[in-house]
Amino acid sequence: MFTFTLRRLLLAIPTLLFISLIIFLLLDFAPGDPTAQLPLTIPPEVKAKIRESLGLGEPIHIRYLLWLKQFAVAEPLHAFDATFGTHFGEGMQRVISWQTRSPVGDIIAQRMPQTLWVVGLSYVLGTLIALPIGVLSAYRQYSWFDQLGTFVSMVGYSVPTFFTGVLLIVIFAVNLGWFPSIYDTTHVVSDWDSFVFQVRQMVMPVAVLALYNAAQISRFMRASMLDNLGQDYVRTARAKGMSEKVVVLVHVLRNSMIPVVTVIALGVPTIFGGAIITEQVFKVNGLGQLLITAIYANDIPMVQTLTFIFAILIVLFNLIADVLYGILDPRIRYD
Amino acid sequence: MTDTAPLKEEAYRPPRSQWWDVWDQFSTHRGALIGTIVFLTIVFAVLIGPYLWTIEPTFIDIRARNQSPSFAHPLGTDQLGRDMLARMMAGGKVSIAVGFTAMLLSLLLGTLIGVLAGYFRRLDGPLMRLTDLFLALPLLPLLLVMVMLFRETLSARFGPETGVFILIVVAIGITSWMQTARIVRGDVLALKEREFVLAARSIGTPSRRMITRHVLPNVLSPVMVSATLGIANAIITESALSFLGLGFPPDFPTWGRLLFDAVDYLQQYPERVLWPGLAISFTVLSVNYMGDGLRDALDPRIRGR
Numbered sequence: 001m002f003t004f005t006l007r008r009l010l011l012a013i014p015t016l017l018f019i020s021l022i023i024f025l026l027l028d029f030a031p032g033d034p035t036a037q038l039p040l041t042i043p044p045e046v047k048a049k050i051r052e053s054l055g056l057g058e059p060i061h062i063r064y065l066l067w068l069k070q071f072a073v074a075e076p077l078h079a080f081d082a083t084f085g086t087h088f089g090e091g092m093q094r095v096i097s098w099q100t101r102s103p104v105g106d107i108i109a110q111r112m113p114q115t116l117w118v119v120g121l122s123y124v125l126g127t128l129i130a131l132p133i134g135v136l137s138a139y140r141q142y143s144w145f146d147q148l149g150t151f152v153s154m155v156g157y158s159v160p161t162f163f164t165g166v167l168l169i170v171i172f173a174v175n176l177g178w179f180p181s182i183y184d185t186t187h188v189v190s191d192w193d194s195f196v197f198q199v200r201q202m203v204m205p206v207a208v209l210a211l212y213n214a215a216q217i218s219r220f221m222r223a224s225m226l227d228n229l230g231q232d233y234v235r236t237a238r239a240k241g242m243s244e245k246v247v248v249l250v251h252v253l254r255n256s257m258i259p260v261v262t263v264i265a266l267g268v269p270t271i272f273g274g275a276i277i278t279e280q281v282f283k284v285n286g287l288g289q290l291l292i293t294a295i296y297a298n299d300i301p302m303v304q305t306l307t308f309i310f311a312i313l314i315v316l317f318n319l320i321a322d323v324l325y326g327i328l329d330p331r332i333r334y335d
Numbered sequence: 336m337t338d339t340a341p342l343k344e345e346a347y348r349p350p351r352s353q354w355w356d357v358w359d360q361f362s363t364h365r366g367a368l369i370g371t372i373v374f375l376t377i378v379f380a381v382l383i384g385p386y387l388w389t390i391e392p393t394f395i396d397i398r399a400r401n402q403s404p405s406f407a408h409p410l411g412t413d414q415l416g417r418d419m420l421a422r423m424m425a426g427g428k429v430s431i432a433v434g435f436t437a438m439l440l441s442l443l444l445g446t447l448i449g450v451l452a453g454y455f456r457r458l459d460g461p462l463m464r465l466t467d468l469f470l471a472l473p474l475l476p477l478l479l480v481m482v483m484l485f486r487e488t489l490s491a492r493f494g495p496e497t498g499v500f501i502l503i504v505v506a507i508g509i510t511s512w513m514q515t516a517r518i519v520r521g522d523v524l525a526l527k528e529r530e531f532v533l534a535a536r537s538i539g540t541p542s543r544r545m546i547t548r549h550v551l552p553n554v555l556s557p558v559m560v561s562a563t564l565g566i567a568n569a570i571i572t573e574s575a576l577s578f579l580g581l582g583f584p585p586d587f588p589t590w591g592r593l594l595f596d597a598v599d600y601l602q603q604y605p606e607r608v609l610w611p612g613l614a615i616s617f618t619v620l621s622v623n624y625m626g627d628g629l630r631d632a633l634d635p636r637i638r639g640r
Binding site for chain 2: 015018019022023026027154155157158159160162163166167169170174175181269276277280291292295296303306307310311314315318
């Protein structure tokens with residue numbers, strides 16, 4: 001198992017390098033000049049200087065390697081310095097955003113908490129809702145609860161989040177006026193009232209994403225439970241005289257959790273990527289919104305870095321899912 | 336399995352193609368049947384509707400702007416006085432066209448790569464690594480980047496509408512073929528071990544005909560299921576891109592674009608958000624139900640139960 005994990009970790013490095021190359025080339029070959037928006041009165045030699053100061057003068061392979069070095073060495077060192085007060089990364093060039101002229105890493109660190117709070121919470125909530133629904137609707141297959149559960153999960157799965165979000169705003173923010181429609185990220189929780197306000201503004205975005213995540217996970221949970229409920233070991237457990245509760249909640253549930261846990265792990269990176277739309281609907285200024293504004297502003301270093309971070313997360317959680325599968329199911333040890 | 340009496344009776348029935356069995360199973364799935372009806376209704380409404388409701392979707396009647404639903408304008412009008420019903424139909428045409436073409440493209444790519452990887456052992460490794468690589472890409476961010484970067488060039492070459500159409504279809508197509516490729520590869524690998532393939536090979540069938548005559552018809556059912564799911568996925572992705580303002584140009588309605596435009600008037604005219612949102616949701620929901628029913632109907636383990 002350990003060698004397998006190690007091998008997968010080593011294999012992840014070329015994959016990530018390749019992905020970074022794809023992202024870099026895609027952005028680089030694209031038409032669109034960051035200096036195109038500058039006024040025409042700027043003389044061409046000054047314009048050339050500006051291009052050079054943005055790091056566009058060098059040939060492409062040097063720029064790629066430089067960006068890689070900045071991203072993989074300089075940024076982690078600076079993050080380390082900031083947390084522990086050391087000075088390893090001093091004097092190293094960081095990835096600089098073209099919009100704000102400040103390091104990309106700092107901006108991402110500022111935006112991260114909003115995304116993690118809203119989107120992470122909704123994922124946890126969605127999972128917590130989905131698991132009991134999946135278990136119950138599989139146990140009582142074709143009952144009214146199952147019919148309702150599958151219908152709701154089908155709806156939650158099919159209706160795009162940008163419509164559910166807008167719908168919730170129309171109902172609860174415009175008509176009823178219960179919740180604010182715009183998420184205020186400058187809000188600081190200091191006492192009970194401000195905490196209540198924070199909860200109120202988080203209700204709608206969290207509900208939208210939780211519904212979407214719960215719909216997907218409960219479908220998997222139900223299918224996996226149904227697969228296991230028909231197995232022979234369930235009959236054996238019942239024949240031994242175990243109570244129904246033990247049979248379902250200990251024997252069947254534990255076995256059917258195996259694929260579901262990996263699905264949950266695989267879904268974590270979509271927290272960051274897939275929430276782009278929801279963040280846009282509720283004006284949460286998290287990572288997704290940062291990406292959108294960077295794309296609009298032609299801020300290539302920011303887009304590159306963010307996209308690559310999303311890619312790293314996907315590769316990492318694929319790896320975690322694989323390893324988890326091996327740990328949970330001894331039949332699939334890859335030795 | 337143990338009682339043979341009904342089996343014997345069945346043996347005397349005239350032979351029927353397996354598609355009739357599939358249809359029988361499909362028609363017992365109530366959700367799938369309703370889904371098919373709803374989807375066909377939407378498609379027909381969008382295709383035939385413009386001939387019956389002849390107001391131009393781009394006709395601006397500034398004096399009749401922001402009207403609520405009435406006989407003259409059943410779904411009301413927008414901020415420039417354009418008829419919402421006509422715009423909904425025009426938008427639906429584009430959305431469904433994007434859905435179909437992008438699905439066809441991704442299906443073509445997925446089946447091609449899946450069959451090649453499954454059939455030719457030498458290509459299996461590289462092609463599957465490519466698939467894994469694509470699965471590890473952050474798709475929505477890349478889609479946004481692609482649309483943003485290549486929109487201008489393609490618009491300049493093919494005109495604003497066709498250019499964006501090509502761009503979005505290609506972008507969705509090349510980012511959604513991976514699941515199909517994996518499923519098809521798995522099925523082809525299993526098919527290759529079957530006797531009829533061995534028989535065909537032993538009489539000297541060349542690879543090309545092997546694939547077109549023996550392999551492709553047998554992987555049709557998983558491909559059909561991923562086709563339905565592909566339409567749903569493509570429609571959602573297109574609307575999401577339009578909703579983020581990175582889709583079709585403003586005067587060119589699609590359902591996602593209509594929703595995006597209506598969000599600005601959310602406070603005053605909330606019903607305007609409802610129509611495109613409901614249209615997208617109903618289309619995707621019905622297509623997903625169709626896919627569910629089709630998967631059950633094409634699964635021989637479930638069929639006949």
